[in-house]
Amino acid sequence: MPFPLENLAMPESDHSTELLAEYRDEGRSQVERLEAMLLRVEAGDVSREAADDEVMRALHTLKGNSAMLGLEEIRDATHALEEAFRTPPSTWSRERLDLLFALAGALREAVEAAGGAQYSPHAARLSQLREELAGETVGAAVRGAAPRDPFPGGDGEEPRHAVRAEDPGATPDALPDADPDEVVRVPFSRLNTLLNLVAELVAESSALDQLLRSQRSELRGLGLLRELEQRNQAVERLADALHEAATELRTVPVSRVFARFPGLVREMAREAGKQARVVIEGGDTELDKSTVDVLSEPLLHLVRNAVDHGVRTPEERRRAGRPEEATLVLRARRAGDRVEVEVEDDGPGLDRPAILRAARRLGLVAPNEEPSPEEVADLVFRSGLSSREAADRVSGRGVGLDVVRRTVARMRGSLEVSEPEGGGTRFTLSLPLTLAVLPTLLFESEGETFALPAGDVEGTAAGLPREWIGPAEVVRHEEELVPLARPLQLFGMRSDGDDAADAPPYVVFLRRGARQLALSADRLVDQDQLLVRALPTALGQPVGVSGITATHSGKPVLLLDAGGLIDLSLDAHRRTSSA
Amino acid sequence: MTESRKILIVEDSPTMCGLYRIALEPYGRELVFASNGVEGLDLAAAETQLSLVIVDINMPRMDGIEFLRRLRGELRAEVPALVISTESAEHDREEARLAGANGYLPKPWKPQELLETVAQLEAPARTT
Numbered sequence: 001m002p003f004p005l006e007n008l009a010m011p012e013s014d015h016s017t018e019l020l021a022e023y024r025d026e027g028r029s030q031v032e033r034l035e036a037m038l039l040r041v042e043a044g045d046v047s048r049e050a051a052d053d054e055v056m057r058a059l060h061t062l063k064g065n066s067a068m069l070g071l072e073e074i075r076d077a078t079h080a081l082e083e084a085f086r087t088p089p090s091t092w093s094r095e096r097l098d099l100l101f102a103l104a105g106a107l108r109e110a111v112e113a114a115g116g117a118q119y120s121p122h123a124a125r126l127s128q129l130r131e132e133l134a135g136e137t138v139g140a141a142v143r144g145a146a147p148r149d150p151f152p153g154g155d156g157e158e159p160r161h162a163v164r165a166e167d168p169g170a171t172p173d174a175l176p177d178a179d180p181d182e183v184v185r186v187p188f189s190r191l192n193t194l195l196n197l198v199a200e201l202v203a204e205s206s207a208l209d210q211l212l213r214s215q216r217s218e219l220r221g222l223g224l225l226r227e228l229e230q231r232n233q234a235v236e237r238l239a240d241a242l243h244e245a246a247t248e249l250r251t252v253p254v255s256r257v258f259a260r261f262p263g264l265v266r267e268m269a270r271e272a273g274k275q276a277r278v279v280i281e282g283g284d285t286e287l288d289k290s291t292v293d294v295l296s297e298p299l300l301h302l303v304r305n306a307v308d309h310g311v312r313t314p315e316e317r318r319r320a321g322r323p324e325e326a327t328l329v330l331r332a333r334r335a336g337d338r339v340e341v342e343v344e345d346d347g348p349g350l351d352r353p354a355i356l357r358a359a360r361r362l363g364l365v366a367p368n369e370e371p372s373p374e375e376v377a378d379l380v381f382r383s384g385l386s387s388r389e390a391a392d393r394v395s396g397r398g399v400g401l402d403v404v405r406r407t408v409a410r411m412r413g414s415l416e417v418s419e420p421e422g423g424g425t426r427f428t429l430s431l432p433l434t435l436a437v438l439p440t441l442l443f444e445s446e447g448e449t450f451a452l453p454a455g456d457v458e459g460t461a462a463g464l465p466r467e468w469i470g471p472a473e474v475v476r477h478e479e480e481l482v483p484l485a486r487p488l489q490l491f492g493m494r495s496d497g498d499d500a501a502d503a504p505p506y507v508v509f510l511r512r513g514a515r516q517l518a519l520s521a522d523r524l525v526d527q528d529q530l531l532v533r534a535l536p537t538a539l540g541q542p543v544g545v546s547g548i549t550a551t552h553s554g555k556p557v558l559l560l561d562a563g564g565l566i567d568l569s570l571d572a573h574r575r576t577s578s579a
Numbered sequence: 580m581t582e583s584r585k586i587l588i589v590e591d592s593p594t595m596c597g598l599y600r601i602a603l604e605p606y607g608r609e610l611v612f613a614s615n616g617v618e619g620l621d622l623a624a625a626e627t628q629l630s631l632v633i634v635d636i637n638m639p640r641m642d643g644i645e646f647l648r649r650l651r652g653e654l655r656a657e658v659p660a661l662v663i664s665t666e667s668a669e670h671d672r673e674e675a676r677l678a679g680a681n682g683y684l685p686k687p688w689k690p691q692e693l694l695e696t697v698a699q700l701e702a703p704a705r706t707t
Contacts, residue, residue: 022594022597057637061637064592067665068688
């Protein structure tokens with residue numbers, strides 16, 4: 001029991017109840033100060049002088065109060081925050097801000113739970129984040145030295161921290177650092193080096209595999225084929241296992257990103273005269289650090305969007321027979337080799353007629369076109385439609401859902417909208433678990449080699465008859481007409497009509513939601529594990545390209561993105577039809 | 580004969596004020612609270628019967644040390660003062676001593692410790 005009632009020697013328990021209520025009230029406003037400061041830093045209002053006297057004093061008072069009530073985890077966390085702010089960094093990296101937001105969120109939860117049965121798990125989580133912060137501060141030269149989360153909070157599994165915190169040997173003034181036998185702190189940069197090396201190994205091993213396959217008859221002649229193949233398969237298996245293990249080394253729970261939203265959403269809703277709370281599901285889902293880092297930005301936009309559009313005013317909600325306070329669910333789960341993150345509101349859902357009207361006004365939908373309900377829903381991601389509506393007071397930055405989808409696509413992710421059964425709107429963000437090595441399909445089209453993430457490819461076909469619908473090329477596939485596109489044309493590197501006379505020998509089918517696209521291919525080269533890198537910044541962020549990779553001969557190849565290509569083909573189609 | 584043991588507590592945290600109440604009121608101390616140094620100086624000037632001043636180092640507007648300096652310099656040289664601090668830092672203790680503190684107690688204190696320290700420092704009770 002953290003609350004040392006026996007210390008107070010007070011028989012009346014009313015006093016302790018009152019005192020705890022006082023502590024929680026005070027603590028809440030102290031954490032709010034911290035969060036407000038972090039929001040200011042995030043908005044770029046302040047940098048080095050972010051932690052002003054007021055925040056420092058709030059932290060200090062919370063530390064003192066927590067010490068008095070025997071709430072050691074809160075005391076230690078506030079102490080760590082004080083230390084962190086005393087020597088502010090020259091820049092506040094995204095990672096660091098996320099961690100600080102997470103800490104503030106955990107602090108709030110622990111303060112709210114003080115004196116109750118729920119204190120212990122919150123306190124354990126708080127200690128875990130505090131250790132991460134300590135790791136970052138110690139390795140100040142290393143950007144974001146976050147150790148692997150050693151205590152994934154699985155269901156029913158008591159975090160080992162809780163045990164340690166209650167260890168009678170732990171003195172209050174000098175809680176020992178993590179036992180070196182249990183946890184090793186490794187700077188994030190070193191983990192990255194390891195992971196990159198492993199990724200190179202995986203790529204090399206598939207290069208070797210390709211070489212073996214191309215030289216089969218020679219090797220068989222030498223009597224070497226069988227053994228080489230077996231050995232190589234063993235190396236491949238080991239490389240894959242090593243890659244998986246190395247990837248897991250740098251997983252962190254998604255709650256790191258989620259933790260800042262309860263406070264943020266309450267604040268954003270209040271500003272708009274609304275009431276909203278956040279429910280987090282699957283916060284302990286473990287993600288690769290690289291994925292967690294890129295998740296933060298799109299998630300923020302989706303949450304802003306939900307507060308703008310999904311959360312209605314208390315009166316509107318009352319009229320609709322809903323509780324005045326809206327609920328926003330943030331949900332994460334693993335789905336195979338991907339992670340799905342959902343932002344779901346309990347508002348009125350999509351206003352399809354209004355979306356369609358706006359889309360027609362903007363020329364995104366022809367007057368005679370009658371899109372299906374799914375197609376109408378997908379229109380919220382079209383440029384011009386969402387950004388205009390979203391640029392109100394709360395959204396401020398006016399980032400449209402089209403931009404969010406493109407950002408997500410560059411990480412080889414997807415973003416879809418749907419409506420949950422109980423009403424409301426749900427945005428589903430799907431991202432690869434890791435961002436380093438990817439199974440890809442290599443194909444040649446008009447003399448250029450391209451790569452596509454294998455997950456984006458619905459299938460391939462050879463020798464399909466090509467047809468024309470007006471000026472548009474299509475192929476017939478399983479009784480469906482699928483628009484046909486040539487990659488170089490989509491990128492505007494070849495004008496319409498050139499080389500378009502012949503039906504392509506192969507097509508690669510892509511799909512996003514209800515939209516399908518067939519890409520022309522002269523040759524399907526290989527399907528392989530390739531090391532993927534971000535596009536050099538000098539190249540900008542072209543639509544339809546998500547990164548750069550290399551064939552085994554070292555030739556650089558553009559990694560295409562299905563969603564972006566489909567957008568490009570829709571645009572091209574619109575241009576042709578309006579011409 | 581009634582003993583007047585009135586203690587001025589300069590402390591901005593309601594939680595801490597509650598703790599002082601729990602620890603001291605049952606033992607016959609009357610507590611007066613000020614939530615910052617400025618207010619503390621006003622009260623110290625108004626309350627002539629103080630047996631002790633307890634002041635927290637960490638406070639808005641005027642911190643505990645500055646409060647103590649001015650208390651000693653401008654108002655009351657004689658009233659005993661106890662400084663409370665969140666950390667047991669040697670420089671805090673020294674600074675408090677130089678500013679005119681008679682005692683120093685780091686948090687977390689136990690009620691018994693506080694009571695003993697208070698009893699030691701208190702000016703002899705006046706009889707009215």
